[in-house]
């Protein structure tokens with residue numbers, strides 16, 4: 027049994043706003059609107075922004091918009107002092123009712139279930155961005171995108187940098203590039219400052235690549251090594267970068283890779299969890315020489331290295347798995363090499 031008090035304490039520490047966020051939140055002019063806030067990242071991002079505002083004693087509202095398919099998320103955000111608006115953004119009347127806000131973080135996207143329902147994915151990932159870009163043309167917009175817009179790259183290259191051509195594999199990834207292109211078009215047309223935030227695998231104790239590997243090791247399930255390497259980042263760090271990115275929106279839009287600093291071997295991750303659980307990981311497949319990898323050096327130049335390290339994430343997630351903590355059953359499908367989601 028692991029020592030529990032320390033880990034709970036650490037988890038709380040890892041979710042707190044950093045001094046850098048407290049400094050930046052003061053310089054973000056006006057309220058912050060988070061669109062698509064009902065998913066994995068939105069609730070913790072909204073709370074982090076709210077906590078940073080409270081700590082700095084400034085006046086600023088955090089407004090979240092989602093369908094709030096899970097009403098508990100809406101109630102929890104309200105209790106935390108975050109404003110919630112229930113809306114289906116694809117519905118024009120709903121979109122019109124959302125207040126114009128100087129700072130927008132756009133999290134909406136559709137990935138899983140794309141195969142067989144491609145038209146919906148394209149509507150969500152390219153048509154809706156056009157509606158949103160028109161409506162919020164006076165705002166700064168941080169547009170969430172994905173490292174999936176890059177092709178697989180050789181593990182010796184250090185991952186794709188922002189100046190490399192996007193070459194998405196499969197319709198989900200193609201529609202993510204479409205989302206970027208539509209926002210870029212309207213940014214140029216209306217002089218709207220934007221930042222395109224290309225994320226590779228956020229992780230917390232309830233979801234993510236690390237948790238998936240940990241649960242496989244713990245449950246004695248085989249781990250496919252074909253996608254042999256990954257990039258990961260602590261969700262709290264990714265949230266901080268998203269909020270602080272509001273100060274780096276520009277015309278033409280800035281593109282930013284957001285992930286951790288390491289190219290990490292999946293086998294190594296499993297072995298690390300195996301040591302904690304005292305279990306031998308079971309493997310299938312052989313590592314291919316290329317993987318979906320991003321290089322986030324530009325992000326570290328702007329914001330510094332992530333606060334929570336890889337080994338700290340592994341430690342916390344091990345604890346969570348052993349304790350049987352609540353998890354979100356939302357697998358990343360990080361092993362997918364053909365772009366079929």
Ligand SMILES: NC(=O)c1ccc[n+]([C@@H]2O[C@H](COP(=O)([O-])OP(=O)(O)OC[C@H]3O[C@@H](n4cnc5c(N)ncnc54)[C@H](OP(=O)(O)O)[C@@H]3O)[C@@H](O)[C@H]2O)c1
Pocket residue numbers: 061062063064065066067068091092093094095096113114115116133134135136137170171172173225226227228229
């Ligand atoms: N998490 C990661 O590791 C990761 C990695 C790469 C890229 N990304 C991208 O980053 C973004 C945020 O990530 P996430 O993990 O928080 O995504 P997510 O879990 O898919 O959350 C997005 C939320 O948007 C809301 N939404 C969907 N359609 C909507 C609509 N028509 N109107 C209003 N709200 C709608 C949904 O919540 P409701 O059901 O409540 O409306 C959904 O849960 C996504 O675009 C994702 O693709 C994430």
